Amino acid sequence: MLFRQAGIFHTDYASDRALFPIAADRYMIGILLLLGLAAPFYMNSLYLSSYLLPWLVWTAGALGLNLILGWAGQFHLGYAAVMGIGAYAAVHATRFGIPWEIAIHCCRIDRRDHWNWLCLRRPSRQGPLPGAQHAGPAVRHGLDDLARPCDQRRHPSHIAGTGYPVAGLAHHVGCRAILCCIRLVPHGDVLHAQSAANGARPRPRRGSGKGLRCRRHRREQFLLQAFGLCDVVLYRRRDRGDPDRHLLSRGHARTVFRRRSRSRRWPWSLSAGWEVL
Amino acid sequence: MVIVCGLGSIIGSYFGAAFILLMPGVMNSFISWAATRFGFSLGIETLAHLPQALYGALIIGFLLIEPLGLGKIYNNVRDYLLVWPFGYVKK
Numbered sequence: 001m002l003f004r005q006a007g008i009f010h011t012d013y014a015s016d017r018a019l020f021p022i023a024a025d026r027y028m029i030g031i032l033l034l035l036g037l038a039a040p041f042y043m044n045s046l047y048l049s050s051y052l053l054p055w056l057v058w059t060a061g062a063l064g065l066n067l068i069l070g071w072a073g074q075f076h077l078g079y080a081a082v083m084g085i086g087a088y089a090a091v092h093a094t095r096f097g098i099p100w101e102i103a104i105h106c107c108r109i110d111r112r113d114h115w116n117w118l119c120l121r122r123p124s125r126q127g128p129l130p131g132a133q134h135a136g137p138a139v140r141h142g143l144d145d146l147a148r149p150c151d152q153r154r155h156p157s158h159i160a161g162t163g164y165p166v167a168g169l170a171h172h173v174g175c176r177a178i179l180c181c182i183r184l185v186p187h188g189d190v191l192h193a194q195s196a197a198n199g200a201r202p203r204p205r206r207g208s209g210k211g212l213r214c215r216r217h218r219r220e221q222f223l224l225q226a227f228g229l230c231d232v233v234l235y236r237r238r239d240r241g242d243p244d245r246h247l248l249s250r251g252h253a254r255t256v257f258r259r260r261s262r263s264r265r266w267p268w269s270l271s272a273g274w275e276v277l
Numbered sequence: 278m279v280i281v282c283g284l285g286s287i288i289g290s291y292f293g294a295a296f297i298l299l300m301p302g303v304m305n306s307f308i309s310w311a312a313t314r315f316g317f318s319l320g321i322e323t324l325a326h327l328p329q330a331l332y333g334a335l336i337i338g339f340l341l342i343e344p345l346g347l348g349k350i351y352n353n354v355r356d357y358l359l360v361w362p363f364g365y366v367k368k
Contacts (some may be wrong), residue, residue, distance in 0.1 A: 022359075
């Protein structure tokens with residue numbers, strides 16, 4: 001039958017661990033890819049613009065939500081806030097006459113924590129809303145702004161007017177997909193932690209090439225904050241004796257536990273982000 | 278869309294988006310076909326709002342009957358076909 005497994009012998013680890021070990025899956029993906037690429041040639045433009053393109057765009061949105069709600073396993077209302085902030089920034093950039101392709105990048109330039117990182121400062125842990133300090137910096141920034149009166153907001157463009165939030169949404173979805181691919185593929189087992197997004201670095205182990213590791217952590221933090229993946233940090237979980245074991249050292253675990261217990265009191269978050277997958 | 282497609286499923290996202298995209302048109306055609314076939318007349322407002330109501334009912338139905346959505350239905354079919362016709366083989 002289609003997905004027949006009989007007669008398929010995986011005699012080496014590479015074929016056994018292949019992404020699509022069953023041939024039918026590979027054929028189906030190849031055929032669908034070819035059909036999609038050839039769609040402009042055999043499909044009416046009306047169907048192309050009213051069915052195929054919306055289908056793909058909506059699928060990208062569903063995949064982005066799935067990354068957070070499904071695989072990452074957390075339900076975080078701040079996620080929508082971050083998307084909204086970026087989307088409105090992109091909309092108003094477009095209304096100023098900036099080309100759409102450039103304007104969608106404004107949604108990440110707009111973040112205060114992005115500039116914080118560029119200035120090599122840790123983002124402030126103080127927030128006017130109770131509990132907001134437990135959120136990622138980008139979420140905290142959005143909540144800070146929303147908590148102020150309208151005329152005192154640092155970025156009134158975030159909330160004024162309506163427009164085309166799909167631009168920001170698409171950008172965020174794409175960036176999230178890229179980031180999760182970067183993090184998921186080489187790292188295997190994952191553990192949620194928020195420390196990098198909050199600006200807290202893991203303490204390097206003595207004599208363990210700490211400079212390199214700190215730079216790596218800085219880079220990850222920059223990626224996370226720049227692209228807005230503020231709450232999901234996927235860490236390696238390794239065995240004893242691994243050079244990166246300090247990521248799950250006793251102090252780190254204590255921090256995670258303490259924050260987990262705190263985050264339960266945060267009313268805006270139904271986050272399960274502290275749970276170990 | 279995520280509820281219908283199923284959490285944590287890539288192919289379910291494609292199914293869910295297609296389902297939500299095509300559902301209103303298909304439902305409108307179905308309702309107008311049923312109206313002519315069974316000879317009842319529906320007001321324009323009813324025709325406009327009925328797909329919305331059915332959309333809500335679909336979400337509730339998916340949550341009740343198949344919480345893992347279309348992705349899980351696809352996986353069920355795929356799991357069945359993996360060992361077809363030997364359904365008793367442990368998957």
